[in-house]
Amino acid sequence: MTKLLNHTIFILMLFFVQATIAQQDSITSNQLNDRGQKTGVWKIYYDNDSIKETGHYLEGQKNGLWKAFYRSGNLKHEITFEDGVARGPARFYYKDGTLWEEGYWNETHWVGEYNLYHANGQKFYEWQYNNLGRRTGEQKYYHENGQLQYAGEWQNGSIRGEVEVFNEAGEMVEKRHYADGSFQTSKVITTRPVSDQENTNKKILPFYGTGHYILQSLDGFKVKEGYFRDGVLQDGKHYFYNEKDSVIKIRVVENGKYQN
Incomplete structure (x- = not known):
C-alpha cells in the first residue's frame, strides 16, 4: 500500500513539475x-x-x-x-x-557559396552565386559516391566555355563546349583504335549523341569527328593509330557508310 501511495505521489509531482514548466514557458514566450x-x-x-x-x-x-x-x-x-x-x-x-x-x-535568392546534398549526405551541387542570385564562377556537381560529375564555368547565370564530365570512377569521359549559354560541340572520351576494325573501338561509356561531336581518346587523340545520329557517325572522319601514336589511316564516312 505504501509503495502504491509513493508511486502515486511521484506521478502527481511529475505532472505538477511538467505543468509548471509549461506555464513558465507560456509566460516567457x-x-x-x-x-x-x-x-x-x-x-x-x-x-x-x-x-x-x-x-x-x-x-x-x-x-x-x-x-x-x-x-x-x-x-x-x-x-x-x-x-x-x-x-x-x-x-x-x-x-x-x-x-x-x-x-x-x-x-529572394541565394548569394555566394551554395551547397546541395544527396540524401546519403554526400555533396550534390557546389555552386557560386553573384549578388543578383545568378550562378557565376566555377560550378561543380557530384555523384552520390562523392566523385566529381560535372565541372565548368558560369557567367551571370549562363554556362561559359568548357564543361568536363566524369564517370562514377572519377574518369573524365566527355568535354562539352558552350557559347552564349548554348551547347556547341562535345569531345567524348573513348578508346583509341589501332586497326581499322570497328569492333576495336570500345567505349568507356555508351555514346548516343546526335549532332556535331569529336570523340577523343583518354590520352587526348582524336578518334572520330563529324555529324553523329544516335551515336553513329554519319558524315565525318574516323582516325586510326599505331603503337607510336601516329595516324595510320583516316576513313571518311558519308551518309553513315565508309568511303574507303
Missing part, C-alpha cells in the same frame, strides 16, 4: 509589447503539441535565427531574419534530419 507587437521568443505548435517553429521577434518583426521542425521533431530548416526579411545563413534538411541544402539567402 509568445508575448506582446505595450504596442501590441510580437516580442521576444515565440513558439508555434502543431495540433499534436509538437513544436513547429520557434524564433525571436523584435517590434513585431522576425529577427535572428528561426528554426522549423517536422512533426517527427527533426529539424526542417534554419533561416536567418533581419527586420522581418529572410537575410543571412540558411539551411534546409531532409525529413530524417540529414542536411539538404545550405547557403546565404538574401530575401
Whole structure:
C-alpha cells in the first residue's frame, strides 16, 4: 500500500513539475509589447503539441535565427531574419534530419557559396552565386559516391566555355563546349583504335549523341569527328593509330557508310 501511495505521489509531482514548466514557458514566450507587437521568443505548435517553429521577434518583426521542425521533431530548416526579411545563413534538411541544402539567402535568392546534398549526405551541387542570385564562377556537381560529375564555368547565370564530365570512377569521359549559354560541340572520351576494325573501338561509356561531336581518346587523340545520329557517325572522319601514336589511316564516312 505504501509503495502504491509513493508511486502515486511521484506521478502527481511529475505532472505538477511538467505543468509548471509549461506555464513558465507560456509566460516567457509568445508575448506582446505595450504596442501590441510580437516580442521576444515565440513558439508555434502543431495540433499534436509538437513544436513547429520557434524564433525571436523584435517590434513585431522576425529577427535572428528561426528554426522549423517536422512533426517527427527533426529539424526542417534554419533561416536567418533581419527586420522581418529572410537575410543571412540558411539551411534546409531532409525529413530524417540529414542536411539538404545550405547557403546565404538574401530575401529572394541565394548569394555566394551554395551547397546541395544527396540524401546519403554526400555533396550534390557546389555552386557560386553573384549578388543578383545568378550562378557565376566555377560550378561543380557530384555523384552520390562523392566523385566529381560535372565541372565548368558560369557567367551571370549562363554556362561559359568548357564543361568536363566524369564517370562514377572519377574518369573524365566527355568535354562539352558552350557559347552564349548554348551547347556547341562535345569531345567524348573513348578508346583509341589501332586497326581499322570497328569492333576495336570500345567505349568507356555508351555514346548516343546526335549532332556535331569529336570523340577523343583518354590520352587526348582524336578518334572520330563529324555529324553523329544516335551515336553513329554519319558524315565525318574516323582516325586510326599505331603503337607510336601516329595516324595510320583516316576513313571518311558519308551518309553513315565508309568511303574507303
